[in-house]
Amino acid sequence: MPAYRLIVATAAGAAAALLVSACSSSAADTNSSAGKVVAVGAENEYADVISQIGGKYVTVSAIESNPNTDPHTFEASPSVAAVVSAAQLIVQNGIGYDTYMNKIESASPSSSRKVIDVQQLEHLPNSTPNPHLWYKPTTMPAVAKAVADDLSVLRPKDAAYFKANVTKFDNSLKPWLAAIAAFKAAYAGTPVAVTEPVGDYMLQAVGADIKTPFGLQADIMNGVDPSPQYVSLEDSLFAKHEVKVFVYNQQVTDSLTASFLATAKQYGIPVVGVYETMPVPGYNYQSWMLAEVNALRKAVADKVSTERLVP
Numbered sequence: 001m002p003a004y005r006l007i008v009a010t011a012a013g014a015a016a017a018l019l020v021s022a023c024s025s026s027a028a029d030t031n032s033s034a035g036k037v038v039a040v041g042a043e044n045e046y047a048d049v050i051s052q053i054g055g056k057y058v059t060v061s062a063i064e065s066n067p068n069t070d071p072h073t074f075e076a077s078p079s080v081a082a083v084v085s086a087a088q089l090i091v092q093n094g095i096g097y098d099t100y101m102n103k104i105e106s107a108s109p110s111s112s113r114k115v116i117d118v119q120q121l122e123h124l125p126n127s128t129p130n131p132h133l134w135y136k137p138t139t140m141p142a143v144a145k146a147v148a149d150d151l152s153v154l155r156p157k158d159a160a161y162f163k164a165n166v167t168k169f170d171n172s173l174k175p176w177l178a179a180i181a182a183f184k185a186a187y188a189g190t191p192v193a194v195t196e197p198v199g200d201y202m203l204q205a206v207g208a209d210i211k212t213p214f215g216l217q218a219d220i221m222n223g224v225d226p227s228p229q230y231v232s233l234e235d236s237l238f239a240k241h242e243v244k245v246f247v248y249n250q251q252v253t254d255s256l257t258a259s260f261l262a263t264a265k266q267y268g269i270p271v272v273g274v275y276e277t278m279p280v281p282g283y284n285y286q287s288w289m290l291a292e293v294n295a296l297r298k299a300v301a302d303k304v305s306t307e308r309l310v311p
Contacts, residue, residue: 038058039059043062043063043092043278044280048285049140052169061083063098064098085107095124096131116143121143132200132201135200137180137201140169140285183293184206189207191243192211192246193237194248198247199247200217211242212237213233235263238264241269245271245300246261247274248261270298270300
């Protein structure tokens, strides 16, 4: 597993985060003087890719990595601001998912800092309805290349090393892409229900038919109470066995999603848990994505639930 620091900081946890990160401005200066590029991934899946591409030449911090918190409501603490301000390379998601990063960057401008905004990298409009870009198979190869390009500017003499790591990274995605293709070949059109659009890009890639209205998904994602009609429709998908799998966001739950989970179980609908930040320890980005597709296949083929990923 690549090594990188995990910064899980809310206002209440700022002091603890400073202790565990050991990555204040002074720490970042020390790393910089040691020759390593100081980098930050707003979400730990992006930090993981930075670590894989940068290898021994980077020191990486992940801002969001706690699977028990809602990334949509994350509030940056002073310790997080210090870490981000000191970074020479940043990868963030965009599409309103981690706007705190933009605020910190604007408050501590740097002409030499490299910022990779994945929304901009993918040329996506602000109106893009689903911000969970890491589940899209085309996203991380583009991120990996962009990271290598920026690292090559910051450390020109090591450009070949970074380029070689991109090749290695792309090759390591092949089992995931093969699993996607195999599922699509065998089970295209499989009807599924979801709580919110966390795994929708993956479900679309495997050819699944998402029966949950996007309006309901968006309401749950944005913390809005869905209409009774939406709730009734979702329940009926389970009761009438109109779906074969329930894809459940393990990271953001409430009484409504818990009731959907209970209903799915009541009617024997297999459950697949998905996450917004990479489950750690035990996974890197590639193994996490492969595990999710394998869990989906197990649910469809064997009617076996995988509510939580365990490495």
